[in-house]
Amino acid sequence: MTKLLETLDSPADVRKLSQHQLKMAATELRAFILDSVSRTGGHLSSNLGTVELTLALHHVFNTPHDRLVWDVGHQSYPHKILTGRRGDMPGLRQQGGISGFPRRSESEYDAFGTAHSSTSISAVLGMAVASRNLNIDRQHIAVIGDGSMTAGMAFEALNNAGVTPGVNVLVILNDNDMSISPPVGALNRYLARLLSGGFYRDAKNVGRAVLEHMPAPVLDIARRVKGHAKGMISPATLFEELGFNYVGPIDGHDMDSLVPTLQNLRELGGLQFLHVITKKGQGYKLAEADPILYHGPGKFDPELGIQKPSGPGKQTFTQVFGSWLCDMAQQDSRLIGITPAMREGSGLVEFEKRFPQRYFDVGIAEQHSVTFAAGVACEGLKPVLAIYSTFLQRGYDQFIHDVALQNLDVTFALDRAGLVGADGATHAGNYDIAFLRCIPNMVIATPSDENETRLLLSTCYQHAGPASVRYPRGSGIGAQVAPELDVVELGKAVVRRKGEKLAILAFGTLLHAAAPVAEKLNATLVDMRFVKPLDEALLLELMQSHQQLVTVEEGAIMGGAGSAVAELMHANGLCCDLLQLGLPDVFIDHGDQAGLLAGVGLDAAGIEQAIARRFGQPPAN
Ligand SMILES: Cc1ncc(C[n+]2csc(CCOP(=O)(O)OP(=O)(O)O)c2C)c(N)n1
Numbered sequence: 001m002t003k004l005l006e007t008l009d010s011p012a013d014v015r016k017l018s019q020h021q022l023k024m025a026a027t028e029l030r031a032f033i034l035d036s037v038s039r040t041g042g043h044l045s046s047n048l049g050t051v052e053l054t055l056a057l058h059h060v061f062n063t064p065h066d067r068l069v070w071d072v073g074h075q076s077y078p079h080k081i082l083t084g085r086r087g088d089m090p091g092l093r094q095q096g097g098i099s100g101f102p103r104r105s106e107s108e109y110d111a112f113g114t115a116h117s118s119t120s121i122s123a124v125l126g127m128a129v130a131s132r133n134l135n136i137d138r139q140h141i142a143v144i145g146d147g148s149m150t151a152g153m154a155f156e157a158l159n160n161a162g163v164t165p166g167v168n169v170l171v172i173l174n175d176n177d178m179s180i181s182p183p184v185g186a187l188n189r190y191l192a193r194l195l196s197g198g199f200y201r202d203a204k205n206v207g208r209a210v211l212e213h214m215p216a217p218v219l220d221i222a223r224r225v226k227g228h229a230k231g232m233i234s235p236a237t238l239f240e241e242l243g244f245n246y247v248g249p250i251d252g253h254d255m256d257s258l259v260p261t262l263q264n265l266r267e268l269g270g271l272q273f274l275h276v277i278t279k280k281g282q283g284y285k286l287a288e289a290d291p292i293l294y295h296g297p298g299k300f301d302p303e304l305g306i307q308k309p310s311g312p313g314k315q316t317f318t319q320v321f322g323s324w325l326c327d328m329a330q331q332d333s334r335l336i337g338i339t340p341a342m343r344e345g346s347g348l349v350e351f352e353k354r355f356p357q358r359y360f361d362v363g364i365a366e367q368h369s370v371t372f373a374a375g376v377a378c379e380g381l382k383p384v385l386a387i388y389s390t391f392l393q394r395g396y397d398q399f400i401h402d403v404a405l406q407n408l409d410v411t412f413a414l415d416r417a418g419l420v421g422a423d424g425a426t427h428a429g430n431y432d433i434a435f436l437r438c439i440p441n442m443v444i445a446t447p448s449d450e451n452e453t454r455l456l457l458s459t460c461y462q463h464a465g466p467a468s469v470r471y472p473r474g475s476g477i478g479a480q481v482a483p484e485l486d487v488v489e490l491g492k493a494v495v496r497r498k499g500e501k502l503a504i505l506a507f508g509t510l511l512h513a514a515a516p517v518a519e520k521l522n523a524t525l526v527d528m529r530f531v532k533p534l535d536e537a538l539l540l541e542l543m544q545s546h547q548q549l550v551t552v553e554e555g556a557i558m559g560g561a562g563s564a565v566a567e568l569m570h571a572n573g574l575c576c577d578l579l580q581l582g583l584p585d586v587f588i589d590h591g592d593q594a595g596l597l598a599g600v601g602l603d604a605a606g607i608e609q610a611i612a613r614r615f616g617q618p619p620a621n
């Protein structure tokens with residue numbers, strides 16, 4: 001028998017469904033997502049939680065004419081499936097396949113590209129202003145999670161919206177009481193109070209009885225009645241104070257609540273705020289029980305669930321960092337560990353357990369995390385901010401103005417530096433070398449393996465000023481990590497192989513892709529260790545003793561470590577043949593990490609070919 005889901009090729013089909021069919025579709029859609037994500041990997045828990053909401057939204061609103069923006073977009077798989085991409089799901093997050101996030105270039109239903117959180121309200125407000133000024137009648141909907149709602153940017157947008165006349169903006173707060181890890185902060189407590197108080201009953205009455213199927217002229221009265229009723233039970237919500245009409249909380253898995261409430265809100269227009277309660281992992285017991293484990297799993301068998309690896313595998317760089325942090329904290333009571341909402345991803349789970357008083361998850365608030373670290377450093381403690389390279393982009397001004405300018409002692413552990421794989425261009429950490437190295441007072445370390453990561457973390461931590469250590473997603477060559485907390489000389493490179501004529505200068509883990517090439521070409525191979533300060537003495541010597549230099553880095557070529565070498569060369573009036581290898585000036589899509597690196601010529605074969613292309617045959621010795 002044809003499944004209902006297979007007949008839903010676009011939202012136009014969803015709009016025709018009866019209430020009963022919507023519920024059937026939800027069951028099928030949930031099963032489809034579980035099956036599909038278990039085969040590809042991806043963000044499971046959040047998508048299981050948005051099944052009913054997505055169906056209801058496409059049922060009630062006239063997408064794509066009405067604009068629907070998914071904050072972060074990691075919960076947009078039901079939306080992708082219902083907007084003509086059901087057949088593309090087997091290629092999700094794989095090279096050549098569809099993205100794990102909404103993308104304007106992928107579908108007209110993806111009104112805005114997302115992946116970094118808390119942009120949705122700003123984006124829909126911008127769209128709403130444009131619609132107003134162009135006299136276009138449409139609705140603009142932002143679906144934002146409770147975790148993403150904690151970011152300053154979301155509040156900047158609410159603040160702006162509250163005084164913007166004549167716009168239709170519906171903010172749907174998808175509150176599952178979870179970020180990736182348990183949510184933090186006072187806002188979370190506030191949302192819990194909204195849920196637990198008499199408000200819930202009032203909102204239910206409002207959603208179901210007062211506003212349900214009400215003709216437009218009566219709505220104004222209803223709104224006033226609602227306001228009055230709320231006033232009697234509890235003071236106005238924060239969102240009302242900011243100029244929105246707050247409705248909810250309602251059950252985000254109950255189609256009978258969702259559909260009429262959304263229909264009513266569609267008719268109301270203006271600034272509307274709907275608080276929806278959902279469950280992360282809804283409908284799949286294992287994910288409901290452990291939404292963190294199922295937040296973004298790889299492939300797994302849905303019957304068995306995610307299995308623990310049988311033997312000890314290679315340590316990831318994240319794990320190397322996590323162990324180093326605990327060891328250093330044990331030795332130095334001044335150490336403070338900070339994460340902007342990425343406890344698991346950044347390797348801080350153990351640190352939180354062992355040093356709860358010194359652990360700070362500040363929420364999805366990267367800008368704040370940087371300035372918070374600056375404040376901690378002002379008082380003589382030693383903050384270590386564990387942050388993904390891509391998310392540090394959010395805190396750039398804070399980095400310059402609050403940390404570097406005051407030469408404060410903050411260590412930045414930059415995880416996910418370089419290409420990250422399945423998350424794609426939005427999450428790639430390609431720019432940190434370029435955007436950090438132009439800042440005075442900065443130290444930038446690029447460890448080449450696991451042991452180097454520990455050494456350089458200790459070195460940067462002991463350095464009394466801002467310093468960053470960048471390391472990629474996943475594991476490296478599996479180097480043995482010495483348990484000591486040794487340091488190396490700041491700005492000193494290590495010559496790994498002495499050769500002639502050609503010198504390969506490697507910044508980071510690509511040293512190991514370059515090593516066989518150096519061997520084959522009898523080239524000098526240097527583990528540069530630091531982008532800043534550069535080992536100028538060694539470089540100047542190499543520029544004179546070698547005819548050709550090649551720099552290799554997993555970061556943007558423009559402004560990257562190779563550019564630092566070029567600047568040094570020019571500043572000293574030297575002229576050497578210099579080939580800069582790194583990430584080209586394009587956004588690199590999702591795919592397998594190693595495959596992507598090979599695709600841009602950053603594996604051994606690619607490095608060898610680039611050298612041959614540029615310098616011709618290997619120089620005769
Ligand atoms: C600026 C930014 N910081 C961090 C992240 C990583 N991140 C992705 S989803 C997520 C949790 C979001 O929580 P919420 O919005 O409540 O959605 P849920 O996962 O609960 O569905 C985080 C921290 C991100 N995508 N963007």
Ligand SMILES: CC(=O)[C@@H](O)[C@H](O)COP(=O)(O)O
Pocket residue numbers: 043072074115180296345416420423473
């Ligand atoms: C959506 C999001 O931003 C995170 O869930 C991210 O996908 C995590 O990436 P890692 O898997 O590299 O921790």
Ligand SMILES: [Mg+2]
Pocket residue numbers: 145146147148174175176177178179
């Ligand atoms: Mg949440």
